[in-house]
Amino acid sequence: MAAVAQNSSFVKALAENPTLKSIPSQFTFATDSKGSQSDSLPIIDFSLLTSPNPDQRCRVLADLDSACREWGFFILVNHGIPEKLLKAIIASSLEFFELPEEEKRRYEAKSASDPIKSGSGSLINTANQRVHLWRDFVKSYVHPEFNCPTEPHALRETLQEFSGKTRPVFRKLMHAIGENLGLEQGFVDEALKLDSCFQLYAANYYPPCPEPDQAIGIPAHTDHGLLTFLIHNGVAGLQIQHNGEWFDTFSPQNAILVNNADHLEILSNGRYKSVRHRAVVNTEATRISVVMANGAAPEAVVAPAPALVEKDGRPFYRPMKFIEYVETMLSNRLLGKSNLDCIKIQDE
Template sequence: MAPTASDVSNQTTLIDDSAYVKVLAESSTLKSVPSQFAYATNDSKGSYSDSIPIIDFSLITCADSEQRSKALKDLARACEEWGFFVLINHGIPETVMKNIIDASLEFFELPEEEKRRYEPRSASDPIKSGTGSVLNVANQRIHLWRDYVKSYVHPEFHSPHKPQILREIVAEYSERSRPVLRSLLQAISENLGLEQGYIDDVLKLDSCFQLYAANYYPPCPEPDQAIGIPPHTDHGLLTFLIHNGVAGLQIQHNGKWFNTNSPQNSILVNTADHLEIFSNGRYKSVKHRAVVNSEATRISVVIANGPAPDVIVNPAAPLVERDDGRALYLPMKFIEYVETMLSNRLEGKGNLECLKISPGPEDQ
């Protein structure tokens, strides 16, 4: 039987891996972070920067060659210098974006027995729901201050059966996001000097992989003593993130943590592991994390976008040729990378480091 709010408030040291954080946070007697969640984030305040690039999608796709050329240069700088940018004028209706936030919240408000239908049994499960934990450097298991639901939505569509509105809106949002993804990747390919259509053919973008993930971060009594998601990079090419207006995502830039502040109806986009691999290291997959607060619930919705599941991702051959024939990353089938990453619960460790090819003695 799942613990109740009163149970977890009185027995916080007995919480198991499957206990939902929402239940714990709703306890009226919760005054401190239970020991299982202890994750000191002394630098969690982060800094604010006006330098996070803003990319106008309408200019990337416009017919005015001068405006488009400038937009492409801005996109290249964003990918090279930050690995993150705020995308505006992307054409996805604001109502669709609001609806997917609201529908995701409805899922988290379902009875626990319904959510537990999707407790992960293996990394290959197409639908997963739960909370989560990581192992720190001292081999201690740390619970995360967040609940989640994830599902593969393309090229095959999967979604929880309830609420029904979630299935409908996730399908619509993912469908509307794919042309945006394709145009951004075509622009990135152009910036990399690749032939038109190269990225589509090599990565099989008609069958691109998309994963929907919604994260629920309830108020935390001691936000500096817990973490929503620790520092990590993402699998895939580009990640799209929207939220309910409550801040919490921080990105690492030049060794410092910066708060992100994306305006309403914009999408926060970041370059991910497979764009770093494909570009042979020209564009970096940047670490980011989710911090929590004591005031308001934060909901974020992510669409992780990758190549087709069966594609073996290598550095692009023309880019390797320009680098004196040296590929900086080993090849790996995309879906195997995803499933390995989803099963990796060691903080700060990812597949990307394992795929980097160390320079030989003659290169040092």
């Protein structure tokens, strides 16, 4: 079976082999993948952020603050992005994974700064062994410059529209977050240069796995950027960590799962923590997730907001140019090593 894995750089081909009864050893990632269920995952009604009713708006701002502060995660409903578009981006992402291997292999990453990347991915564990992940992916930088694989044809137009529709939602959430943090109106736009905000599209393909407890889709990590948006094909698999415990996330149809990412933790000087999350796999169904990572402009230097530093007496994070952080993170293949840890300013 190891030979099958070596002949293909994509997990899809391996998973579709009818003789596969167990995973090849290079995929072994022992973890307890069970998550608890919670009926208290925060739900944010996006439409209320523009409510003419001041009480309603005040309540949703308080809910958003609580979600960012306590969970680092929320389920966004009534966001105004058409259901048809959400379905189309998942369908056209699936089409990419169904392309012939040689077409997908055109985008195998040669460096962290490649604007389009495809593959399955691996990392180095604490025993200095390379562990392969049970997923295939395609990633591309879609804003401020738009990049997209040439095939399938449907992906380009759909992705352009999806990127365009998610940006105003992201921006409005960031304005509300700035308000909650007590930052001056306009500060978030100006400091992060949100007109040129960075967006990275990532689609992940997790085929059924014969031994889901022995493999991992994506191990526990935090994201670069400010807020990550995620939608999926209805198959569960995203787990988030809350107070040291792992929780399964379930979302109503058409909702967007949103999590705090590293640069929101930096901007807020640690008030809103970047949430650890992971992707687990199952034996029955293929899971597809589509992610839009939303960040500051590539050239923006992200640092704790001066108004918050003044309140706290000092900054807890070093400033760093956004794109440098992203590329350092994308080239970091070490399990458990966090970029955020590297720019935290330790107590004297």
